[in-house]
Amino acid sequence: MEQVNRGKYLVICAALLAAALVVCSLILANPLDNYATSRAAITVTGSAKKQITSDLAVWRGSFYQESVNLQDAYTNLKSDLAKVKSYLVEQGIPEEQIVVSSITTMPQYIYNPNGISTGQIASYRLMQSIEVKSNDVQKIAAIARAATELIEKGVIFESMQPEYFYTKLNDLKVDMLAEATKDAKQRAEKMASSTGSKIGALRSARMGVFQITPVNSNDISDYGINDTSSIEKEITAVVNVEFGIE
Structure with a gap:
Protein backbone atom coordinates (compact mmCIF):
# COMPACT_ATOMS: atom_id res chain seq x y z
CA MET A 1 0.00 0.00 0.00
CA GLU A 2 2.87 2.36 0.85
CA GLN A 3 4.46 1.64 -2.51
CA VAL A 4 1.20 2.50 -4.33
CA ASN A 5 0.86 5.80 -2.44
CA ARG A 6 4.51 6.61 -3.09
CA GLY A 7 4.03 5.96 -6.79
CA LYS A 8 1.03 8.26 -6.93
CA TYR A 9 3.07 10.93 -5.12
CA LEU A 10 5.88 10.73 -7.66
CA VAL A 11 3.43 10.95 -10.56
CA ILE A 12 1.78 14.03 -9.06
CA CYS A 13 5.20 15.70 -8.48
CA ALA A 14 6.26 14.99 -12.03
CA ALA A 15 3.02 16.45 -13.37
CA LEU A 16 3.39 19.58 -11.27
CA LEU A 17 7.02 20.01 -12.40
CA ALA A 18 6.02 19.66 -16.06
CA ALA A 19 3.25 22.21 -15.63
CA ALA A 20 5.65 24.62 -13.97
CA LEU A 21 8.11 24.29 -16.85
CA VAL A 22 5.36 25.00 -19.38
CA VAL A 23 4.27 28.11 -17.47
CA CYS A 24 7.87 29.35 -17.21
CA SER A 25 8.45 28.87 -20.92
CA LEU A 26 5.32 30.86 -21.72
CA ILE A 27 6.38 33.64 -19.38
CA LEU A 28 9.91 33.85 -20.87
CA ALA A 29 8.91 33.44 -24.50
CA ASN A 30 7.45 36.91 -24.98
CA PRO A 31 10.40 38.87 -23.48
CA LEU A 32 12.85 36.79 -25.53
CA ASP A 33 10.87 37.43 -28.68
CA ASN A 34 10.83 41.14 -27.87
CA TYR A 35 14.59 41.09 -27.22
CA ALA A 36 15.26 39.32 -30.50
CA THR A 37 13.08 41.81 -32.31
CA SER A 38 14.79 44.74 -30.63
CA ARG A 39 18.18 43.43 -31.73
CA ALA A 40 17.14 42.86 -35.35
CA ALA A 41 18.92 45.23 -37.70
CA ILE A 42 19.61 45.89 -41.35
CA THR A 43 22.87 47.20 -42.78
CA VAL A 44 22.86 49.03 -46.11
CA THR A 45 25.26 51.07 -48.22
CA GLY A 46 24.17 54.45 -49.49
CA SER A 47 25.87 56.68 -52.03
CA ALA A 48 25.59 60.15 -53.53
CA LYS A 49 27.15 61.67 -56.64
CA LYS A 50 27.70 65.24 -57.72
CA GLN A 51 29.47 66.83 -60.64
CA ILE A 52 31.94 69.56 -59.76
CA THR A 53 34.07 71.99 -61.74
CA SER A 54 37.65 72.64 -60.66
CA ASP A 55 38.27 76.16 -59.38
CA PHE A 165 41.54 71.05 -57.83
CA TYR A 166 38.22 71.88 -56.19
CA THR A 167 38.95 74.05 -53.16
CA LYS A 168 35.50 73.80 -51.51
CA LEU A 169 35.70 70.04 -51.16
CA ASN A 170 35.53 69.94 -47.36
CA ASP A 171 32.30 71.95 -47.32
CA LEU A 172 30.83 69.72 -50.00
CA LYS A 173 31.67 66.52 -48.15
CA VAL A 174 29.19 67.30 -45.35
CA ASP A 175 26.31 67.68 -47.81
CA MET A 176 27.40 64.61 -49.76
CA LEU A 177 27.41 62.43 -46.65
CA ALA A 178 23.91 63.65 -45.77
CA GLU A 179 22.71 62.71 -49.26
CA ALA A 180 24.40 59.31 -49.05
CA THR A 181 22.76 58.63 -45.68
CA LYS A 182 19.37 59.60 -47.13
CA ASP A 183 19.96 57.16 -49.99
CA ALA A 184 20.88 54.43 -47.50
CA LYS A 185 17.64 55.02 -45.57
CA GLN A 186 15.56 54.72 -48.73
CA ARG A 187 17.29 51.45 -49.60
CA ALA A 188 16.71 50.11 -46.09
CA GLU A 189 13.02 51.04 -46.21
CA LYS A 190 12.55 49.15 -49.48
CA MET A 191 14.34 46.07 -48.14
CA ALA A 192 12.39 46.09 -44.88
CA SER A 193 9.01 46.60 -46.55
CA SER A 194 9.61 43.57 -48.75
CA THR A 195 9.49 41.44 -45.58
CA GLY A 196 6.61 43.34 -43.97
CA SER A 197 8.87 45.17 -41.53
CA LYS A 198 9.76 48.79 -40.86
CA ILE A 199 13.11 50.35 -40.13
CA GLY A 200 13.70 51.84 -36.71
CA ALA A 201 16.28 54.22 -35.36
CA LEU A 202 19.70 54.77 -36.93
CA ARG A 203 22.17 52.69 -34.92
CA SER A 204 25.47 53.40 -36.59
CA ALA A 205 26.96 55.04 -39.65
CA ARG A 206 30.43 54.60 -41.07
CA MET A 207 31.82 56.89 -43.72
CA GLY A 208 33.48 55.26 -46.69
CA VAL A 209 36.16 56.78 -48.91
CA PHE A 210 35.45 59.57 -51.36
CA GLN A 211 36.02 58.93 -55.05
CA ILE A 212 36.84 62.00 -57.14
CA THR A 213 37.07 60.91 -60.76
CA PRO A 214 36.72 62.34 -64.26
CA VAL A 215 33.10 62.55 -65.39
CA ASN A 216 31.72 59.19 -66.63
CA SER A 217 34.72 57.32 -65.24
CA ASN A 218 34.28 53.85 -63.77
CA ASP A 219 37.49 54.02 -61.74
CA ILE A 220 37.21 53.02 -58.08
CA SER A 221 39.68 52.30 -55.29
CA ASP A 222 39.42 50.99 -51.75
CA TYR A 223 41.66 53.87 -50.70
CA GLY A 224 39.75 56.53 -52.62
CA ILE A 225 40.64 58.44 -55.77
CA ASN A 226 41.49 62.12 -56.12
CA ASP A 227 41.69 62.95 -59.80
CA THR A 228 43.69 66.07 -60.65
CA SER A 229 43.89 65.59 -64.42
CA SER A 230 40.44 66.87 -65.41
CA ILE A 231 38.58 70.14 -64.96
CA GLU A 232 35.14 68.52 -64.80
CA LYS A 233 34.98 65.88 -62.09
CA GLU A 234 32.47 63.67 -60.33
CA ILE A 235 32.57 63.12 -56.59
CA THR A 236 31.03 60.02 -55.03
CA ALA A 237 30.40 59.63 -51.30
CA VAL A 238 29.63 56.27 -49.67
CA VAL A 239 28.30 55.46 -46.20
CA ASN A 240 27.54 52.15 -44.48
CA VAL A 241 24.52 52.52 -42.22
CA GLU A 242 22.77 50.22 -39.73
CA PHE A 243 19.09 50.66 -38.86
CA GLY A 244 17.01 48.81 -36.30
CA ILE A 245 14.08 46.70 -37.52
CA GLU A 246 10.60 47.04 -36.04
Missing part, protein backbone atom coordinates in the same frame (compact mmCIF):
# COMPACT_ATOMS: atom_id res chain seq x y z
CA LEU A 56 42.07 76.04 -59.05
CA ALA A 57 44.72 75.09 -61.57
CA VAL A 58 48.40 74.46 -60.90
CA TRP A 59 50.72 74.37 -63.90
CA ARG A 60 54.46 73.79 -64.10
CA GLY A 61 57.00 74.03 -66.85
CA SER A 62 60.77 73.71 -67.09
CA PHE A 63 63.58 74.87 -69.38
CA TYR A 64 67.32 74.42 -69.54
CA GLN A 65 70.54 75.62 -71.12
CA GLU A 66 73.73 73.68 -71.71
CA SER A 67 77.23 74.99 -72.41
CA VAL A 68 80.84 73.98 -71.95
CA ASN A 69 81.19 77.18 -69.96
CA LEU A 70 79.17 77.40 -66.74
CA GLN A 71 78.88 81.19 -66.88
CA ASP A 72 77.57 81.07 -70.44
CA ALA A 73 74.96 78.49 -69.45
CA TYR A 74 73.83 80.72 -66.59
CA THR A 75 73.62 83.83 -68.78
CA ASN A 76 71.58 82.00 -71.42
CA LEU A 77 69.26 80.51 -68.78
CA LYS A 78 68.67 83.95 -67.30
CA SER A 79 67.71 85.19 -70.76
CA ASP A 80 65.31 82.26 -71.17
CA LEU A 81 63.63 83.04 -67.85
CA ALA A 82 62.96 86.60 -69.01
CA LYS A 83 61.39 85.24 -72.21
CA VAL A 84 59.21 82.80 -70.25
CA LYS A 85 57.97 85.49 -67.88
CA SER A 86 57.29 87.89 -70.74
CA TYR A 87 55.34 85.23 -72.61
CA LEU A 88 53.18 84.36 -69.61
CA VAL A 89 52.43 88.00 -68.85
CA GLU A 90 51.37 88.44 -72.48
CA GLN A 91 48.98 85.51 -71.97
CA GLY A 92 47.34 87.29 -69.05
CA ILE A 93 49.22 85.79 -66.10
CA PRO A 94 50.18 88.39 -63.46
CA GLU A 95 53.92 88.27 -62.82
CA GLU A 96 53.33 87.83 -59.06
CA GLN A 97 51.61 84.50 -59.81
CA ILE A 98 54.75 83.14 -61.49
CA VAL A 99 56.85 81.23 -58.98
CA VAL A 100 60.41 80.57 -60.13
CA SER A 101 62.49 77.72 -58.73
CA SER A 102 66.16 77.79 -57.90
CA ILE A 103 68.61 76.72 -60.60
CA THR A 104 69.67 73.08 -60.76
CA THR A 105 73.20 72.51 -62.08
CA MET A 106 74.02 69.15 -63.65
CA PRO A 107 77.57 68.56 -64.89
CA GLN A 108 77.63 66.36 -68.02
CA TYR A 109 80.57 63.97 -67.81
CA ILE A 110 82.63 62.38 -70.56
CA TYR A 111 82.31 58.58 -70.80
CA ASN A 112 84.81 56.18 -72.34
CA PRO A 113 83.78 53.58 -74.96
CA ASN A 114 82.95 51.16 -72.13
CA GLY A 115 80.38 53.55 -70.69
CA ILE A 116 82.48 54.44 -67.66
CA SER A 117 82.72 58.06 -66.57
CA THR A 118 86.16 59.58 -66.96
CA GLY A 119 85.40 62.23 -64.35
CA GLN A 120 85.98 64.96 -66.92
CA ILE A 121 83.20 67.49 -67.41
CA ALA A 122 82.06 67.91 -71.01
CA SER A 123 79.49 70.62 -70.33
CA TYR A 124 77.14 72.11 -67.78
CA ARG A 125 73.36 71.77 -67.96
CA LEU A 126 71.41 74.30 -65.93
CA MET A 127 67.69 73.77 -65.38
CA GLN A 128 64.98 75.97 -63.93
CA SER A 129 61.21 75.57 -63.54
CA ILE A 130 58.21 77.82 -63.07
CA GLU A 131 54.88 77.25 -61.34
CA VAL A 132 51.63 79.14 -61.82
CA LYS A 133 48.50 78.85 -59.66
CA SER A 134 45.29 80.43 -60.85
CA ASN A 135 41.54 80.25 -60.35
CA ASP A 136 41.11 80.79 -64.09
CA VAL A 137 41.41 77.11 -64.94
CA GLN A 138 40.45 77.50 -68.59
CA LYS A 139 43.19 80.08 -69.15
CA ILE A 140 45.79 77.80 -67.56
CA ALA A 141 44.62 74.87 -69.66
CA ALA A 142 45.05 76.95 -72.82
CA ILE A 143 48.50 78.24 -71.81
CA ALA A 144 49.71 74.74 -70.96
CA ARG A 145 48.78 73.60 -74.46
CA ALA A 146 50.33 76.59 -76.21
CA ALA A 147 53.46 77.12 -74.10
CA THR A 148 55.63 75.13 -76.48
CA GLU A 149 55.46 78.29 -78.63
CA LEU A 150 58.39 79.33 -76.47
CA ILE A 151 60.50 76.94 -78.52
CA GLU A 152 60.09 79.40 -81.42
CA LYS A 153 61.73 81.99 -79.16
CA GLY A 154 64.73 79.71 -78.64
CA VAL A 155 63.65 78.37 -75.25
CA ILE A 156 63.93 74.62 -74.72
CA PHE A 157 60.67 74.50 -72.78
CA GLU A 158 58.74 71.51 -71.43
CA SER A 159 55.12 72.10 -70.45
CA MET A 160 53.70 69.78 -67.78
CA GLN A 161 50.11 68.57 -67.49
CA PRO A 162 48.19 71.03 -65.28
CA GLU A 163 46.65 69.80 -62.04
CA TYR A 164 43.08 70.80 -61.30
